[in-house]
Amino acid sequence: MAKKVVAGLLASLLVVVVCAGAIITLVHSTKKATSDLPSSLHTTSKAMIRTPNSLCATALHRESCELMLSNLAPKPSRSSAGNHLFDVSLARNPSAQTQVFKSFIEVTLSELEAAVKKSADVANGKVAGKTVAAKTDCEKLLTDALQYAKDAVALLGDKDIESLKAEANDIGFKLTAAMTYMYTCVDGFHDPKLNAEMDHTLTNATVTGSNALGVINTISSSVVKPKSRQAASRKLLGYGVDRQGYPTWLSTGERKLLEKAASKKADATVAQDGSGDYKTISEAIDAIPSSNTGRYVIYVKEGIYDETVLVPRGKENVMMYGDGMDKTIVTGNPADSAHVTKLQAVFAVDGQNFIAKDMGFRNTAGAIGWPAVAVRTGAEYITFYKCQIDGYQDTLYTLSGRQFFRDCTISGTIDFIFGNAAVVFQNCKIVLNTPQSGAQNVITANGRTDPNMNTGIVFHGCEIIAAEDFKEKSKTIANYLGRPWKDYSRTIIMESTIDELIHPEGWMPWMKDKARQSTVSYAEYGNKGPGATAEQRVKWPGFHMLSKGEAAKYTVESFIDDSGWLASTGIPSTAGLMS
Numbered sequence: 001m002a003k004k005v006v007a008g009l010l011a012s013l014l015v016v017v018v019c020a021g022a023i024i025t026l027v028h029s030t031k032k033a034t035s036d037l038p039s040s041l042h043t044t045s046k047a048m049i050r051t052p053n054s055l056c057a058t059a060l061h062r063e064s065c066e067l068m069l070s071n072l073a074p075k076p077s078r079s080s081a082g083n084h085l086f087d088v089s090l091a092r093n094p095s096a097q098t099q100v101f102k103s104f105i106e107v108t109l110s111e112l113e114a115a116v117k118k119s120a121d122v123a124n125g126k127v128a129g130k131t132v133a134a135k136t137d138c139e140k141l142l143t144d145a146l147q148y149a150k151d152a153v154a155l156l157g158d159k160d161i162e163s164l165k166a167e168a169n170d171i172g173f174k175l176t177a178a179m180t181y182m183y184t185c186v187d188g189f190h191d192p193k194l195n196a197e198m199d200h201t202l203t204n205a206t207v208t209g210s211n212a213l214g215v216i217n218t219i220s221s222s223v224v225k226p227k228s229r230q231a232a233s234r235k236l237l238g239y240g241v242d243r244q245g246y247p248t249w250l251s252t253g254e255r256k257l258l259e260k261a262a263s264k265k266a267d268a269t270v271a272q273d274g275s276g277d278y279k280t281i282s283e284a285i286d287a288i289p290s291s292n293t294g295r296y297v298i299y300v301k302e303g304i305y306d307e308t309v310l311v312p313r314g315k316e317n318v319m320m321y322g323d324g325m326d327k328t329i330v331t332g333n334p335a336d337s338a339h340v341t342k343l344q345a346v347f348a349v350d351g352q353n354f355i356a357k358d359m360g361f362r363n364t365a366g367a368i369g370w371p372a373v374a375v376r377t378g379a380e381y382i383t384f385y386k387c388q389i390d391g392y393q394d395t396l397y398t399l400s401g402r403q404f405f406r407d408c409t410i411s412g413t414i415d416f417i418f419g420n421a422a423v424v425f426q427n428c429k430i431v432l433n434t435p436q437s438g439a440q441n442v443i444t445a446n447g448r449t450d451p452n453m454n455t456g457i458v459f460h461g462c463e464i465i466a467a468e469d470f471k472e473k474s475k476t477i478a479n480y481l482g483r484p485w486k487d488y489s490r491t492i493i494m495e496s497t498i499d500e501l502i503h504p505e506g507w508m509p510w511m512k513d514k515a516r517q518s519t520v521s522y523a524e525y526g527n528k529g530p531g532a533t534a535e536q537r538v539k540w541p542g543f544h545m546l547s548k549g550e551a552a553k554y555t556v557e558s559f560i561d562d563s564g565w566l567a568s569t570g571i572p573s574t575a576g577l578m579s
Contacts, residue, residue, distance in 0.1 A: 054218070055100075055215055056211070056214055058214045058217050058221075059210065059214025060210045060211075060452065065211040068104065098159070104215050105171070105175070105212055106153065107208045107211075107212070108175065108205065111205040112182075114205070115142070115201055115202045115204065116142045119202070122189075122197050123194050131191060134189045134341065138189075140343070141181040141185040142185055144378075145181035145185075149178045152171045156171070165219055165220060168217075168219050168220030169454065171216055172216045172453075173380065173422070175209055176213065176400070176453045177378075180447065182205060183206070183447075184342075185202070186199045265297070266298060267296050267297050267298065268298050268299070269298075269299045269300075269301065270283075270301060280305065281298070281307060281309050285318070292317070296317055298320045299320075300322045301323060302327040302328055307332060308334060309348070310349075311348070312350050312351060315351040317354075319357070320357070321356070321358050321359065322357070322359040322360075323358065325360045325408075327360075328359045331362040331364055332362075334363075341371070342397060343373075344373065347361045347376075348375070350378050352381050354377075355383045356385070357386055358386050358387070361388070361390070362389075362390045363395065365392065367434065371393060373395065375389050375397070377398050381402055381403075383566070385405075385407060385408070386407045387408045388411075389409070390411045391411065392435070394412070394418060395417065397419050398419035398420075398423045400420055401422070403424075404423070404560060407427050409429040410425070411431035411433050413435040413439065413441050414440075415444070416442075416443060417444050418445040420453070420455050421455060422559060424460055425458065428462045428463075430462055432470060433470055434473060441477065441478070441479040443482055444457050445484075445485035446482065446490055447486045448487075448488040449486045449488060451519075456492065458493075460556070460574070461496060463496065463497045465499045465501075466499060478503050479502050480507060481498075483510045484513070487516055488519055489510075489520045493525075494525040495527065496532075498528075500530035500531050504533065504536035507522050507537070517540035517541060517543075518540070518541040522540070523544045526548075548577065551577060555575060
């Protein structure tokens with residue numbers, strides 16, 4: 001029966017494919033949308049699923065979304081006046097609602113599969129090193145995008161509309177990852193002609209994916225979320241929690257017991273002197289059994305490991321820990337290769353549920369190296385705890401997924417924390433290094449391309465400071481909190497300490513693109529320090545000083561941990577606001 005339903009949906013997709021030209025045309029007329037949803041759109045699911053207009057209300061490409069819906073939804077009845085009674089035919093038919101929801105995902109998958117095939121022809125016969133490297137990256141990115149789209153379809157299953165609402169956030173993140181990888185593929189081509197060709201090849205897939213995100217966002221916004229776990233526990237116990245995420249009444253001994261309970265004996269040990277199971281980290285990762293389902297722990301002994309490490313997709317539930325962020329260090333310089341790309345990092349993670357603890361990661365390319373990624377994280381549920389990540393430009397690439405960094409130190413110069421993950425940095429030190437001559441420093445460059453993506457960069461309870469050897473010179477160089485890499489870039493700085501080195505305006509335009517100043521979501525809340533003064537901040541429509549209620553939307557619990565996945569890591573965190 002399920003196969004027949006899918007077959008019926010795929011038959012419906014043909015109508016959309018026929019209308020592909022119209023979809024592409026509509027893209028340009030619906031390119032911009034509001035960066036944050038107005039409160040008037042946060043209504044009940046029944047109201048949201050009444051008409052194609054309301055179901056597509058938050059879609060970036062609203063007209064093409066409505067065109068898709070008109071072809072995918074059940075044929076409406078007509079009143080005596082001849083008006084479409086779409087609200088009657090769909091709102092009162094849960095089965096039809098489910099079919100429409102699934103249809104949008106199936107459309108995206110179908111278009112993406114077609115785009116992957118067509119993309120093989122882009123840059124065919126080109127031998128330039130950078131083009132070959134970009135095409136190689138594209139093959140990997142589009143393969144991963146396709147898998148994420150399939151994962152989204154798998155989550156759908158045979159669920160009814162109420163069950164789908166519960167899965168909507170996870171489905172949204174998988175679709176966001178798929179879209180992120182498609183856009184990253186396009187960005188890899190620096191040749192304008194090839195960039196435009198690949199962009200055109202992927203247009204239908206990115207537009208249908210965007211429409212699916214809009215529909216999912218409409219449905220998921222109707223879900224009533226439970227009260228904050230942290231707020232509930234505070235009310236029950238009558239006590240707060242400290243900066244380590246533990247109740248204030250918990251003794252030091254009890255805290256140690258909790259930390260020990262979260263630990264596990266190493267399955268493999270890496271040591272350069274031969275005293276472990278392996279001499280390199282890569283060997284230990286390669287040896288992880290394919291049958292492994294539980295947490296696989298790798299202990300990396302003190303030493304400097306000069307190697308390029310990848311935790312690939314399929315190697316999941318890996319925990320890697322060392323002897324300290326300044327003792328166990330992974331180092332390298334992929335920029336030494338002839339045609340380095342942003343995907344080439346010293347340490348990269350594509351396997352979900354990864355934990356790194358007490359380790360250091362360095363890209364040694366220096367201030368003139370570009371790109372110079374020390375760590376790339378592109379998977380769901382990634383956690384770094386008590387780690388140090390050092391570099392200059394493009395130090396940390398938080399590519400996709402939900403991620404958490406706690407008690408870490410990250411250093412760099414230009415756009416040194418970038419990507420399109422939903423990531424929270426809590427109790428971290430953000431350190432600005434000396435840039436190359438004539439350059440300024442910019443901490444973040446978020447890559448959010450769609451207002452319906454639940455992604456962004458959040459600094460919570462962090463310190464933003466200058467490196468020791470940059471303190472004096474920092475007074476003569478402009479240093480910014482971030483700039484909008486993509487149209488809907490989102491970065492939130494809250495309850496953090498900002499040193500005087502940050503420019504009073506706080507935020508920097510992207511290549512003088514004033515249009516993005518209206519579509520970004522940049523905000524601050526409860527910050528302190530000489531660099532936190534609000535009076536001289538940019539006057540962009542997309543920049544705001546948040547209220548306490550608004551800031552609560554970007555806490556760990558609300559932004560990345562609605563399902564409670566962090567608890568399984570044993571890593572301390574503050575679920576809500578700190579004050």
